[in-house]
Amino acid sequence: AQSVTQPDIHITVSEGASLELRCNYSYGATPYLFWYVQSPGQGLQLLLKYFSGDTLVQGIKGFEAEFKRSQSSFNLRKPSVHWSDAAEYFCAVAFIYNQGGKLIFGQGTELSVKP
């Protein structure tokens, strides 16, 4: 069965430090992978996506993610965190059928940023 695991429920980093959020997935075929960010009281905003091609994907707000098929991982990174990055981050895999896909989400990682 398809599943997504985000091992870290809560991470705290200092402003200006680097960030890596982990994501592992279980999916039988080539996955379509996504990272979303959710600020308090807001909906989900797409940070980046991987469908095929280059395994290093650039997104908005200075984020990037690397797809590693051998490790079934799609970790999110940012070289220098800003206080405004504090939010909840969700990794998701799309189970593709018909026109569109069913997204399966991880449980999320809450990011806190220390001044």
Added chain:
Amino acid sequence: EAGVAQSPRYKIIEKRQSVAFWCNPISGHATLYWYQQILGQGPKLLIQFQNNGVVDDSQLPKDRFSAERLKGVDSTLKIQPAKLEDSAVYLCASSFDYEQYFGPGTRLTVT
């Protein structure tokens, strides 16, 4: 372009009452999704529409939840009667292809 609109943003009801949520997707998006997000968890798909037909409602508790998408545009999700465990944020999303765009959600509290 306008994003996905949802209303109301917040709703508090007592258990056994009924409630309805409304969603207006991005213009031209044929696919519409309703997700339930319980506190501390990732969103879980409840139902997916393609135009006005249901594609997937396997995780919709059909004894109390219902949804419709008239004319393939707006959609309504209803809960009747509500239970305490229905307290959650209900997210609507729409897509043209494989990228889903989410609305701000409706936070439901059942007391």
